[in-house]
Amino acid sequence: MTDRTLLPLVDAPPPERRDAARNREALLRAAEELVEGSCSVENVTMDAVAAKAGVGKGTVFRRFGSREGLMAALLDHSETEWQARVISGPPPLGPGAEPMQRLEAFGRSRLELNLLTADLIRAAGRAGTRSYAAYSFVAMHVRHLMNELGTEGDVALLSTALLAPLEVPILEQQVRVEGISVERIYAAWVDLARRVTQTP
């Protein structure tokens, strides 16, 4: 108890870094609000983000390097927020619902997230690839729900068949090129999930 306050805690960043993180968080929140407000990433310029967050444009550039860098950070941020909702958010996406209800909620929210992030990935240019860690989280979650459902067989490989139709290039082709509705894709995905997991 005595000298605790003098010793840095392993998890606590030094004060400057904590300020920088808060700053960064505020800029990302401003950018996110701009995306949500216009339903498009086109209007999210470095100027607009600076104005919304009440800082100079130079600060935004120093923090993210370029608009592509900002888009890549936003991509990462939206993925992390989504993961938090899966881990500890309200059911049925979060814990507390039946596994099939959770699987359906997963499919719907991943579908929506990936359609939104398709634009971010494009805007992020070469910086816009998702980490393997992001895919890995999604794969682990689906395997966990399949195990909860008592799915028999090679669950690790069967899960790829549930994940792949939700991936960005496939959704972009179906929605933006072929004009298939999100409702139809979701209904087919739920049907697929029931067939693969053999849940009536």
Place this chain on the structure above:
Amino acid sequence: MTDRTLLPLVDAPPPERRDAARNREALLRAAEELVEGSCSVENVTMDAVAAKAGVGKGTVFRRFGSREGLMAALLDHSETEWQARVISGPPPLGPGAEPMQRLEAFGRSRLELNLLTADLIRAAGRAGTRSYAAYSFVAMHVRHLMNELGTEGDVALLSTALLAPLEVPILEQQVRVEGISVERIYAAWVDLARRVTQTP
């Protein structure tokens, strides 16, 4: 009958173009034999292809522009040959077998082709993307077999779940990074195909 030989037929290219096509075919066959002989695309250099086909290196460069161009042509060529086997080759990949047998043969041969072409795609660099027409053929074939099997539901969307696990990036991750055997992937794919098509 009289002046037929004087009129060019719509499908017949002029003699020079026919020669060029034969030449191109011979070079691609030489490149293909080099790939098969070494089970690797690394040894397939412009020099090696020229030597094997008995022509000067300049001819290979004139025909394909660069090694990347040759790899892209080889990719296209192997896709076309595979399509011909599906359309009119021997069963069970070609016509004449039961639909489930054909679907299984499709899965096995697509799996093998895609693992081989993964190397070609990498070696072809920026030229190394498959055309949408190639994907379209594969999707049409699987939908056709699902209809033959009497699969109910949204066959167009359900078929994406059968196609996605056979795609190059997924196979590369499983085989080259995670070390999963081709046999295990094939067995899981057949199980998946039976679940999705609801074939016992």
